[in-house]
Amino acid sequence: MLMRLAWRNLWRQKRRTLLTASALALALFLSLMTRSFQEGSYSANIENAAKFYTGLIQLQHPEFHTSNSIDDVLPEDENYIQRAKETENVERVLPRIESVALAAAGERSKGVLVLGVDPVKEDEYSNISAKLVKGDFIEPDGKGVLVGESLARYLQVSVGDELVLYGQGYRGQTAAGLYTISGVLHFPLQQLDNQLVYMPIKAAQALYSTQNLVTNWVIDVKALSELDLTVSALNNEYAPNAVVKDWQQLSPELAQQILMDRAGGIFLVYVLYGIVGFGLFATILMMTLERQREFAVMLATGLVRSKLALLLFIESTFISLLGLVLGLLVSAPFLAYFYFNPLEITGEAGQLMIDSGFEPIVPVSVEPALFINQIVIVLGLMVLCLVYPMLRVARLNVATALKGGAHAH
Known part of the structure; x- marks a missing residue:
């Protein structure tokens, strides 16, 4: 009624x-x-x-975020990462070696950020090859490297030139190597364009003597709205031997x-x-x-x-x-x-x-x-x-x- x-x-x-x-x-x-x-x-x-640099989620050694040291690493092992791959909402996982080195060419040198990546997987994820302005993309088993356009300009190098990378490797070993520049990239983020050197992960592991170890695993998700649930699921799997960081912790400014x-x-x-x-x-x-x-x-x-x-x-x-x-x-x-x-x-x-x-x-x-x-x-x-x-x-x-x-x- x-x-x-x-x-x-x-x-x-x-x-x-x-x-x-x-x-x-x-x-x-x-x-x-x-x-x-x-x-x-x-x-x-x-x-x-996330695609250009940090990824949406990273799996890191608990000390890596503060130390940024090549000594704080995780295994690059299929059994180790399988649990992440099987987590609901995870689309793909990419291994990376991230460290610093001194890049020198002729009379010039500069501190750079070295990123060792799986060229095939990385290109599928972030379409890095589309950022090439000169030269060719890196090969998984090659010793070629890609450099940012501003960095190439500063070091006065181009495709085909050689670049010396010098730094500290795993457990105090010396990291030194001579690499040919395969291509020059134009990065949207100026700070990356000034200092980034991309190389195949195998070459990076040889340079830093890390063998089957990586500094971080980058994890991509299917649905961004489920990100928090994915982070907690990964934390349950990997804590306390590894930490799971989302894009907010990796890019606090954004x-x-x-x-x-x-x-x-x-x-x-x-x-x-x-x-x-x-x-x-x-x-x-x-x-x-x-x-x-x-x-x-x-x-x-x-x-x-x-x-x-x-x-x-x-x-x-x-x-x-x-x-x-x-x-x-x-x-x-x-x-x-x-x-x-x-x-x-x-x-x-x-x-x-x-x-x-x-x-x-x-x-x-x-x-x-x-x-x-x-x-x-x-x-x-x-x-x-x-x-x-x-x-x-x-x-x-x-x-x-x-x-x-x-x-x-």
Whole structure:
């Protein structure tokens, strides 16, 4: 009976009901669009930054992060890494040797970061060969190296020239080797372009005398949203002999940047909901004040106050659900369109993204959690708006309301 009554009451004031539901729908639409574009661009930034250097997850020796020493290593062993490969959501694992050395060519020398990688797996993951501006990609069993464009310019070397690498190897051994430059890479990140030397992992293990040992295993995941679960699963497998670090610990600057930007976006969405909330509150209050006489008659004829409050609650729920359905129906085609046809960035900004190795698009995230969050906020807003009208009904003075008193409470 209450449901039927609530439904009828709504359509006695069609315009007001539709305006309120539309305001809710508009707020839901705008907040979903804002948050979807925001989260989509964050995911793209995280994955792009990870692919070029750190990876999304790294498995390291517990001391490696602080020492960066070639002595703090892990086994490059199929049995050892098999547990990571079998972990749910893990897409691929890549072995790496990461250390420092002095690079010299002719009269010039510079401290460099040496990255020993599996050329085939690394190229599948980060498409490094696409960054080549001169020469060829490295071969798994070769002794060729790739250098950043800025580093090549500083050392005055090019493809075919020789590069001497000199540093400290495993357990105090001397690391020294002569390598031919196979290719020159253009790195999107200037600090990497200035100091990175890529080489096949076998050559890096020979240089640093680490044999079947690596400084880290880079782990790529299928779904970024499941990253935390994957990190805990890997921790259960490898702690305490190895530590699992995610991209936030590996790239704290990027994590900080995203955190601040996300906070700004969420604040704007809350401001939007605050404005809509006032509209919803005014509507529900008007619905209550206009019908004080009607409520008094219902109470006088034996309706319990709690039932009356429930009636108000049902009416407000109907308006909110109507707003939610409208909002989702309007948002779905837009989000679906932009998901399959992302906005392209053109002009100088687009060219800058291409030069940085990023796709010049604005991707959209359609994670279910985004939708659930916004729906919960709308329903929470409605409950908040109901508090005062409910108190009003609870204190309603039947005699004064029946006489048509303005302040019948």
